[in-house]
Amino acid sequence: MTGPLVVLVGPMGVGKSTVGLLLAEHLGVGFRDTDEDIVAAEGRSIAEIFVDEGEAAFRAVEKRAVRTALAEHDGVLALGGGAVLDADTRALLAGARVVYLSMDVEEAVRRTGLGAARPLLAVNPRKQWRELMEARRHLYEQIAVAVVPTDGRTPEEVTQEVLNAV
Numbered sequence: 001m002t003g004p005l006v007v008l009v010g011p012m013g014v015g016k017s018t019v020g021l022l023l024a025e026h027l028g029v030g031f032r033d034t035d036e037d038i039v040a041a042e043g044r045s046i047a048e049i050f051v052d053e054g055e056a057a058f059r060a061v062e063k064r065a066v067r068t069a070l071a072e073h074d075g076v077l078a079l080g081g082g083a084v085l086d087a088d089t090r091a092l093l094a095g096a097r098v099v100y101l102s103m104d105v106e107e108a109v110r111r112t113g114l115g116a117a118r119p120l121l122a123v124n125p126r127k128q129w130r131e132l133m134e135a136r137r138h139l140y141e142q143i144a145v146a147v148v149p150t151d152g153r154t155p156e157e158v159t160q161e162v163l164n165a166v
């Protein structure tokens with residue numbers, strides 16, 4: 001077991017799941033998504049975990065989910081947009097083939113709309129997006145071996161770029 005072939009990171013709504021599935025298909029491997037692992041393990045939605053227990057508790061659960069997935073999965077792995085906030089998680093990703101799917105703030109606002117299903121965007125999405133991007137961009141860049149911009153590109157085009165990059 002050598003860990004995932006490719007780990008996708010980047011902000012919510014950037015297309016990690018869509019591109020991840022396409023990528024897995026191209027590579028003939030499985031796709032795994034830590035958000036889905038968390039929902040399955042907890043038996044409730046991520047929004048519910050945020051509301052019931054707060055962000056810090058969610059991050060602790062997420063850290064464990066990332067650790068487990070990195071140890072168990074050898075295909076394509078997508079992480080939740082905020083997983084990189086945790087220093088232990090970033091350390092676990094050292095040496096992995098991490099690809100950062102990026103997008104600019106306006107594209108993010110367009111893609112996620114009012115973000116009702118995403119707890120971090122409940123009010124004033126544009127301002128919150130700007131803050132999120134500013135706080136996280138350097139963390140994504142720090143752990144990524146490649147950055148693939150997604151603005152104005154289809155999932156197939158992004159997938160091709162990722163395949164070229166890894």
Ligand code: S3P
Binds near residue numbers: 118
């Ligand atoms: C989050 C991103 C979400 C999910 C949670 C928090 C974030 O994952 O983990 O809502 O902090 O950016 P996706 O990036 O898969 O939407």
